[in-house]
Amino acid sequence: MRNKTQSKQICSVSAERELIGLFLSWMLFGVLCNQIYLYWKYVPNKQTFMKIMVYSIFVLDALQTFLVTENTFHVFGEHFGDIDVSNEVGVTWFAVPIMSGLVASMVQSVYAYRIYMLSKSKIIFASIILLSSVQLTGAIMVGVEAKNAGVITGILGGNESLITAGIWEGGSALCDIIIAVAMTHYLTVLNRGNGNQKIHDLLKKIVRLSIGTGVITATLALVTLAVAYIPTRQSFWITCVMILGKVYSNSIMVALNSRLRIEPNCFYPLWEKCDAAAWHVPRGDTPLVTFSRKIVITRPEQARLGSVSGSFLEV
Numbered sequence: 001m002r003n004k005t006q007s008k009q010i011c012s013v014s015a016e017r018e019l020i021g022l023f024l025s026w027m028l029f030g031v032l033c034n035q036i037y038l039y040w041k042y043v044p045n046k047q048t049f050m051k052i053m054v055y056s057i058f059v060l061d062a063l064q065t066f067l068v069t070e071n072t073f074h075v076f077g078e079h080f081g082d083i084d085v086s087n088e089v090g091v092t093w094f095a096v097p098i099m100s101g102l103v104a105s106m107v108q109s110v111y112a113y114r115i116y117m118l119s120k121s122k123i124i125f126a127s128i129i130l131l132s133s134v135q136l137t138g139a140i141m142v143g144v145e146a147k148n149a150g151v152i153t154g155i156l157g158g159n160e161s162l163i164t165a166g167i168w169e170g171g172s173a174l175c176d177i178i179i180a181v182a183m184t185h186y187l188t189v190l191n192r193g194n195g196n197q198k199i200h201d202l203l204k205k206i207v208r209l210s211i212g213t214g215v216i217t218a219t220l221a222l223v224t225l226a227v228a229y230i231p232t233r234q235s236f237w238i239t240c241v242m243i244l245g246k247v248y249s250n251s252i253m254v255a256l257n258s259r260l261r262i263e264p265n266c267f268y269p270l271w272e273k274c275d276a277a278a279w280h281v282p283r284g285d286t287p288l289v290t291f292s293r294k295i296v297i298t299r300p301e302q303a304r305l306g307s308v309s310g311s312f313l314e315v
Helices: 002-042 048-078 092-119 122-149 159-192 197-229 235-257
Strands: 270-276 289-294
Touching: 002 048, 002 235, 048 092, 048 235, 092 122, 092 159, 092 235, 122 159, 159 197, 197 235
Parallel strands: none
Antiparallel strands: 270 289
């Protein structure tokens, strides 16, 4: 009877942590939607590789959010109060650890690509990709073990589960630390030889941002790892892993959008007319075309073209 009562208490606490994780996941997904819109609307000259990675990350995060929401509705809506149902793993074995590990791996791959473009260092690039693959393997192993366990109380119940969780979160944290240090170092070196004040300030901003995002993702991975090894705090592990992927996706989008400065009350130039020259042009020559345009400005001090101003540096 005592074991049954204790099991019910664990299930109740785990369900509460899962609900908190769902709320935080939706909040971060809303922030991600805004970041994706800014990237789509205002980032010029988007590289094909970056577009594929960014939109793939968004699709994975959206799918993860919907799957976790469906599972939570199943627990708290259709079977409210049923302890056995609240203890079921459901689709979370795939939606949480595996998809979070995949998103983290994609984000780390983007950072590895950017670092390689800055430094041309194959060693740093290979190290990041290797650690990213290790953490993804650990995430898949955690997902498989959760599926085999079938119940939430069975997750992290043995030494093997703790080892795979350590591979996942430990590898992820180490990879994030290397990324933050490498980005900071190479951007600082690049900034020393720069004489343009605007680009200098922009690079300083990106350096601070690289440190901040690296610290946030590495800290969350370490906290997730720590609560997995503390028996009295293992229920918090569910909350941490539910938001892990969203934190990674938001960190890369903040980095990509950090170079934009959007100002209100500025308008794109309106093309008033386009007149082609009516002269006779010999065969094979290119005709001369002249353009005229009219710019609408509401206030003189805002005489800038476009709705986005500021420097844009692809690093």
